[in-house]
Amino acid sequence: MGDELKRRVYGTDHDDPDPGPKPDHAYQELVGGPLDGLLVDVTGWSSEDLxxxxxxxxxxxxxxxxxxxxxxxxxxxxxxxxxxxxxP
Structure with missing residues (x-):
């Protein structure tokens, strides 16, 4: 299993037993700032939203x-x- 499976998805709790990405979902990686390294679940987002x-x-x-x-x-x-x- 790759490192991506160990990554945490934005919005999951720190004590969630399975905070990583789910199969058949699409994710964007956040780079820099306070959420650096988290993944955002963008499953179902339109190309305009993305x-x-x-x-x-x-x-x-x-x-x-x-x-x-x-x-x-x-x-x-x-x-x-x-x-x-x-x-703000």
Whole structure:
């Protein structure tokens, strides 16, 4: 089994016995920022939504609880989303 199976998916609890990716799901890898290394389940997202990226809720960012970390697709590798900054 590859390292990806050991990775944690955004939104899973730290004590979840199986926090990794699920078969038949699509994921984007988050790079940089407070959610670095997590995977986001984008199963069923439209190509337009995937092209926009996401503002993901996190307590670890600049604005604390309720703040969001903004991630956008990396040019040349759409499987990776790069951190753009935090917003309230």
């Amino acid at each position: 092209a926009e990226g996401a503002a993901l809720i996190t307590e670890l960012g600049r604005f604390g609880p309720g703040g969001r970390a903004v991630y956008e697709p990396r040019l040349g590798d759409r499987r990776m989303w790069d951190w753009q900054g935090d917003v």
